[in-house]
Amino acid sequence: MLGVFSPLMAQNMSDSQVLEYVKEGIRQGKEQKQLASELARKGVTKEQAMRVKQLYEQQNNVNASNATGTDVNESRLREEMKENTSDMLEDHPSTQDLARGNQVFGRNIFNTRNLTFEPSVNIATPLNYRLGPGDEVIIDIWGASQNTIRQQISPDGTINIQKIGPVNLNGLTISEANDYLKKTLNKIYNGLNNTNDPTSDIRLTLGSIRTIQINVMGEVVQPGTYSLSSFSTVFHALYRAGGVSDIGSLRNVQLVRNGKNIATIDVYQFIMKGNIQDDVRLQEGDVVIVPAYDVLVKIDGKVKRPMRFEMKKDENLSTLISYAGGFDADAYTRSLRVVRQNGQEYEVNTVKDL
Incomplete structure (x- = not known):
């Protein structure tokens, strides 16, 4: 017999209820793993367990500071309970599969130690990468004319080329910038724009890349503003924000750019099929929003x-x-x-x- 429960019928415990449950379990002599498994079955997540651990330690420190010499046995009991409670909460089964049925599939993908979402900078320059202020560009010219130009794009989006002046590259992809520079530099370098038989050629690549600021909002562990590599994608932003929270959605992540929703990301497509087409590259000022699950x-x-x-x-x-x-x-x-x-x-x- 297979059971399917919809919608989820777990009864959430408050932090204070979890704390009292743990204290009572320790008084009854229950093992740490038994308590951890029981809490998981009641819907207690690792994040909540760590909050309760901090709450318990704060209460214990206050009580310890108020203890007198006549409270030796009570203080010793408190210390023993503190050690057992802390160990039990750190041993929460969300990391040990003690109560797998209560885990949400994919929820830990952006906060696991075994999977790191960090953008790689040791890759060939993507032709669809959009240039912006702070990027360093390297322009190689070879053939009948030879030269190398290495400059950082200024805050107004331009580089300054001798004998030509400011050249605006802001917002152009690498592919578009190559075509544009062929036409522009042909004024001083012969053979670049000869379609039938070019005697010179040009290639623009990235040197160092810029840093962008984006916002991650909604149901994530650490919402806020983050500085990321301009190679970063939505997945990288979710990783930096600690992943989704207990009620966050993995199926409906929104990317907002200039006030418009430009993409909806379904992380299950990546987990189940390895599909990363929805993992959009971020731009300056983007907002990643994780709504609550439906x-x-x-x-x-x-x-x-x-x-x-x-x-x-x-x-x-x-x-x-x-x-x-x-x-x-x-x-x-x-x-x-x-x-x-x-x-x-x-x-x-x-x-x-x-």
Whole structure:
């Protein structure tokens, strides 16, 4: 029997409730891993666990500063509980798969230690890269005429070429800049613009690249303004912001440029298919916005990846099972149960012969 729960039916615990639950569990002699697993099943995330850890340590420090000489046994108990509580919260199963069913698929992709989203600068200059103030350009001319020009684009978007004067490159792609410079420099370098039989040629490449400032807002771990390499993309910005928060969406990330929404990024396309076409390169002043998720569904039972998945409204049960990696070999697939919360009531449906 396979269970699918939609929308998610987890009951969130407040920080104070988590803290009291941990204290009571330690008094009862429960092991750290047992407590961690129980908290995960109750929907406590790693981020919340770390907040509670800090809260507990603050309370413990205040209590310790007020202790008197007659409170030796109580202080010793507090210290023991502090050590156990801190260790338990750091051992939260969101990093150890102790309660995998309560994890949201893909949620940790931008904050895992094993996957680093940092732009590589050791690559050939992309022809679609747009030049801007602060970029250093290298213009090589060879053939009948030979020269190398190396300049940084000024704040007004120009470079100054001897015998020609200011040449505006701001906003041009590398490909467009090459074509433009061929026509412009042909005035002083013969053979550049001879279509049939050029005797000279030109190539513009990047030296050092500029830094841009972008904003990451919405449901991310650390919203704010970030200075990034101009090679950076939306994924790099999400990585710098610590990834999405507990309620952040991976399926509906918005890129706003000059007040207009120019792209919607679905991170599942990258995770599931390796598709990075939506991972747009950022420009100065861009705003990346992560809204709250719309639909979160939990799938449990005989599937290969029993977890929570963020779903789009036009996706169905077959899509969910595909996200879950398909059925286990011993799964009974002729009867699936779908539980849906409708207000304060639960609606149970059975799907046969999927």
